[in-house]
Each structure stands twice: as C-alpha cells, then as structure tokens.
Amino acid sequence: MAEPKPPGKMRFEEAFEELAAIVGKLEAGDLELEESLGLFERGQALAERSSQLLEEAELTLRQLEGDLTNDPE
Amino acid sequence: MxxxxxxxxxxxxxxxxxxxxxxxxxxxxxxxxxxxxxxxxxxxxxxxxxxxxxxxxxxxxxxxxxxxxxxxxxxxxxxxxxxxxxxxxxxxxxxxxxxxxxxxxxxxxxxxxxxGEGELYQEFLLLKERLEAEGLFAAERKRTLPRWPRRIGIVTSPTGAALRDVLNVLRRRYPLVEATVSPTPVQGEAAPDRIVKAIQAINKESKPDVVLLVRGGGSVEDLWAFNDERVVRAVAASKAPLVTGIGHETDVLLADFAADLRAPTPSAAAEIATPDSEELKLEVRELQIGLSRAWSDHQRRLRTALQVQRTALELVSPRARVDSARQRVDELLHRATTAIRHEISLQKAAVGGLIQTLQAVGPDTVLARGYAVVRKTVDGSVVQSVKQVSTGDELQVRVSDGEFGAQASSMGSS
The missing domain is CATH 2.40.50.140 (Nucleic acid-binding proteins)
Incomplete structure (x- = not known):
C-alpha cells in the first residue's frame, strides 16, 4: 500500500470517501489492535478535514477568454 | 304522414x-x-x-x-x-x-x-424526428453525473440572470467546486454557432467534470437557438456529461433531449449537478459518530477476545502443570507420612514386646522372689564376689520394692 496522503492535503471527496471506508472497516472488525488504532486516528483526522473544507470553502470562479462585444443578451 | x-x-x-x-x-x-x-x-x-x-x-x-x-x-x-x-x-x-x-x-x-408557431414548430418536429431516428436522444447515450464534481463548466451569457442563479446555487450548495464560465450569447442569429464553440471550448480548456448549458426564460423565439441542429449535436458530443437548464419548466427544447440530463431551470441544473454541502456536513457528522462507535465496539471485541485467550492460555500454561505437580508432591508426602507412621507404630509394638521379654528375663522378677542386688556405693558396681568387698564398705542393696544402704562387717567365703 502506498504511503497514505496526509489529510491536510486531501480534497474533500478523497477525505470523505476514505473516512466512509474506514468506518466500514472498523465496523467489520477483524483487525489487529495496532492497525485499528491507526485507522481510528486517521478517521478522526479525515473527519476534521472534511468538516473544515465544507466550512471554509469558497467558490472559485473563472471565465474562459471570449469576445463578448456586441453580443445581445 | x-x-x-x-x-x-x-x-x-x-x-x-x-x-x-x-x-x-x-x-x-x-x-x-x-x-x-x-x-x-x-x-x-x-x-x-x-x-x-x-x-x-x-x-x-x-x-x-x-x-x-x-x-x-x-x-x-x-x-x-x-x-x-x-x-x-x-x-x-x-x-x-x-x-x-x-x-x-x-x-x-x-x-x-x-x-404563430406553425412553421417553426413543423421544422422542430421534423428535426426532432430525424435526430431521434439517428439515435442522438437514445437513453443508452445518457451518462451519469459524477457525485463529486471538481470543475463545473457553465455555458451561458456572462451577463444573464441564469449565470447569477447558477452561481448562487453553487455558492450555497457546493462551494468546493471550481466554476468556469464559457461565455456565449444565447439568442440571436449568431447564438447557435457561438453556443457550439462555447461548449467545445469549455470541454477542451477546462476539462470539466460536468457542463451546465443554461439560459433564463424567454419567448419561444428567444429560446430557439437551443433547437438548432448544430447546438443539439454539440450538446450530444460534449466530452463531459452535460445538463441543460433552459427557460422554464414548460420549455422543452431539442438540446434538452440530447443532454445527459435535463433540468427545468438554470438553478435546478446547478442543483442536479452538485451534492448539497449541508447534507454533506450531516453525513460527515454521522460518519464521525459511526467512527467512534465502530472504534469502541472494536475495542470491546478485542477485550473479549483477549479475555478468551487469557482463559485458554491459563488452561495450557506451565502454572497448571506446576500446580498439579505440587499437588502430587503433597499427595506423595501424605502417603509417605502415613507409611512412616505405620512403620513407627510397628516398631513401637516390637519395642513393647521386647520390653516385656526383657522384663520377663530381668532382675525384677528374681528380686520379687527374695533376691537382692548389692552395689558398691563408691562406684555402683554390682557385687558378685566377697573379694570385691572390704570391711566397712558402703553398699546399696536393691530389693523388689526399693533400696536401702548397708555396711560390710564380717567377711567369709561360702
């Protein structure tokens, strides 16, 4: 498995989906203590990241170049 | 009659x-x-x-x-x-x-x-029939929208109410998205051609996850560009899934048929294309709760499993063997003690027998018959001959029921 991405650098959907996956894994059980502790801690960090992104997001708006002179609306 | x-x-x-x-x-x-x-x-x-x-x-x-x-x-x-x-x-x-x-x-x-719609409408029907026969509106061509759009392309007039509505919805619902406007006039002679170019441009330059083609309400003539064959084909050819939101609920245009999804209005198009961040916040909270619950459940499971293991371990542990050995030692010790005691009592009995025998052959019985044992007081030696005694020697005389002192006086051999 690749090195897990630090939650602070994750996009919302990445954090959210990994969080959901972690909850599923923990619910399924069948884990070593150390592994599950790691998952739990990462889950907490991901949940914080997800909420933070939702709270702080601001719409990014861009416009493609276009000649709009003399255009009727 | x-x-x-x-x-x-x-x-x-x-x-x-x-x-x-x-x-x-x-x-x-x-x-x-x-x-x-x-x-x-x-x-x-x-x-x-x-x-x-x-x-x-x-x-x-x-x-x-x-x-x-x-x-x-x-x-x-x-x-x-x-x-x-x-x-x-x-x-x-x-x-x-x-x-x-x-x-x-x-x-x-x-x-x-x-x-009033007469001829235009006939044209519309003919074109619709033709494009339909071509399969341009087929249900199997429709793509599903991504759940998490990162980039949304908006093809519309940059000054129209439709854009304002769409941006409002995006800001409120899913401000995580990056919105790029591909400006085009949406009515008039030049509109169809420009709409086509704007759809192509946004797909090429912004690589959006979804494209919104929107325009506010207007008369049938105002909306007519969205019945133009070029526009309909560009909609169908859009690389990213495309949602239309043109006019009002009741307006259905050929571009709508070709789109992956038709929304009744521009705002509705923005809503259909994005998840709602308020709902997402709730979902995150639920996941957080789920995480804690899953964690404590998991811990409980681990603890139970640990307890089971501990019990199992004790069953097979050396301590059990030590305990059982200890018990065996006790048992042996007990048996040994019993055996020894038995031996001792046997010996005691034997000794008792000997004592009786001894007594039978001992001096007491002889003394009881009237004999006496005479010892010299000086050294306690038993006097067996007159040669051992001189006149005046202190003697101890033992009879069957006691002793008394005496003094040797007259000597003579028998």
Missing amino acids: LRDMSQLSILGFQSAIWSPAELNRHIRQIIETDYRMGDLWLAGEVSNLSQPSSGHLYFSIRDAEAAVRCVMWKQDVARMPRLPQDGEAIETHGKISVYEAGGQYQLYVDELRFA
Whole structure:
C-alpha cells in the first residue's frame, strides 16, 4: 500500500470517501489492535478535514477568454 | 304522414324511402368525392375540448359565426408536445367526413399546430424526428453525473440572470467546486454557432467534470437557438456529461433531449449537478459518530477476545502443570507420612514386646522372689564376689520394692 496522503492535503471527496471506508472497516472488525488504532486516528483526522473544507470553502470562479462585444443578451 | 309519403311515391315524385343509415352514407360519399375535403387546413379557435378515457380528442374549431366538429385520434394526440386549450387559436389539418351513427360531419384531424408557431414548430418536429431516428436522444447515450464534481463548466451569457442563479446555487450548495464560465450569447442569429464553440471550448480548456448549458426564460423565439441542429449535436458530443437548464419548466427544447440530463431551470441544473454541502456536513457528522462507535465496539471485541485467550492460555500454561505437580508432591508426602507412621507404630509394638521379654528375663522378677542386688556405693558396681568387698564398705542393696544402704562387717567365703 502506498504511503497514505496526509489529510491536510486531501480534497474533500478523497477525505470523505476514505473516512466512509474506514468506518466500514472498523465496523467489520477483524483487525489487529495496532492497525485499528491507526485507522481510528486517521478517521478522526479525515473527519476534521472534511468538516473544515465544507466550512471554509469558497467558490472559485473563472471565465474562459471570449469576445463578448456586441453580443445581445 | 307515412301514407302521404307512399302516395308521393306512387305518384312517382320519389322512387325510394331512405333509411338514416342510407342517407348518411350517401352524404359521406358525396363529401368524400370532393378531393378538397380530403386534405384541408382549418384555422380557428378551440372550443368544447374534451378527452374521454379513450384518449381521442374531441373539440370544435370556431370563428365568430360558425363551428366545425373535430376529432383527433389518440395516436395523433400522443405525438403533440401538449394539448390545445379552449379559446386557443390553432390550425388543424385533416379530412372531412361523416360520423354516420350521429349524422354529424366533422374534421378528422391528423395534424394540429398552434398559431404563430406553425412553421417553426413543423421544422422542430421534423428535426426532432430525424435526430431521434439517428439515435442522438437514445437513453443508452445518457451518462451519469459524477457525485463529486471538481470543475463545473457553465455555458451561458456572462451577463444573464441564469449565470447569477447558477452561481448562487453553487455558492450555497457546493462551494468546493471550481466554476468556469464559457461565455456565449444565447439568442440571436449568431447564438447557435457561438453556443457550439462555447461548449467545445469549455470541454477542451477546462476539462470539466460536468457542463451546465443554461439560459433564463424567454419567448419561444428567444429560446430557439437551443433547437438548432448544430447546438443539439454539440450538446450530444460534449466530452463531459452535460445538463441543460433552459427557460422554464414548460420549455422543452431539442438540446434538452440530447443532454445527459435535463433540468427545468438554470438553478435546478446547478442543483442536479452538485451534492448539497449541508447534507454533506450531516453525513460527515454521522460518519464521525459511526467512527467512534465502530472504534469502541472494536475495542470491546478485542477485550473479549483477549479475555478468551487469557482463559485458554491459563488452561495450557506451565502454572497448571506446576500446580498439579505440587499437588502430587503433597499427595506423595501424605502417603509417605502415613507409611512412616505405620512403620513407627510397628516398631513401637516390637519395642513393647521386647520390653516385656526383657522384663520377663530381668532382675525384677528374681528380686520379687527374695533376691537382692548389692552395689558398691563408691562406684555402683554390682557385687558378685566377697573379694570385691572390704570391711566397712558402703553398699546399696536393691530389693523388689526399693533400696536401702548397708555396711560390710564380717567377711567369709561360702
């Protein structure tokens, strides 16, 4: 498995989906203590990241170049 | 009356008496021999519109002075985008014939168009039919929208209300997204061509996850660019899934048919294309709760498993063996002790026997018969001969029930 991405650098959907996956894994059980502790801690960090992104997001708006002179609306 | 008629008949004024069926059929034949009655357009206002459960449509077309009964069969009704309304000006096409059972002549309508839209509408229908036959609107072409769009392309007028509505919805619902506007005029001669270019440009330059093609409400003519074949094809060819939100709920344009999803309005298009961050916040919270619960459940499971292991471990541990060895030692010790005690008591008994034997052969029995044991007081030695004693020696004399002191006085051998 690749090195897990630090939650602070994750996009919302990445954090959210990994969080959901972690909850599923923990619910399924069948884990070593150390592994599950790691998952739990990462889950907490991901949940914080997800909420933070939702709270702080601001719409990014861009416009493609276009000649709009003399255009009727 | 009947008699009068038969009299007329006899007089030769009339050769036959008609039945209603015969008459109606005759009139129908007269009408149907007039080729103009088989293919005509009739314009006027709709009145007495009704559509019974059969699905056929009955109405009259009237002007200020007169009315004509009309019927339109169900399958023709089904092809219309909407039903006409009472009082609405329409143009109908069909043939005139007679409904014999009712003695009623009427227009059998096979085509109906709404006044003002007439020709445009015909064009629209033809183009729609053609593109449909080509498969451009097929359900299997429709793509599903991504759940998490990162980039949304918006093809619309940069100054229109539609863009403002869309941006408001995006800011409120899913501000995580990056919105890129691909500006284009949305009405007028140049519009179709520019809309096509704007759809292509946004796909090429911004690589959006979803494209919104939106325009606010307007008259049919205002919206007509979205029925243009070039626009419809560009919509179908969009690399990213495309959602249309053009005009109002009731406006359905060919671009809508070609889109992956049609929203009734620009705002609705933005809503359909994005998840709602308020709901997402709730979901995150639920996941957080789920995480804690799953964690504590997991811990409980681990603890239970640990307890089970511990019990199992104790069953197989050396301590158990030590305990059992210890017990065995105790047992052996006990047995040994018992055995030794037994041995001791046996020995005791033996000793007792010996003592008795000893006593039997000992001096006491002899003493009891009147003998005495004489010892020299000086050294306790038993006196067995007179040679051992000198006159004046202190002696100890033991008889059967005690001792007393004595002194040697006269010596002599026996």
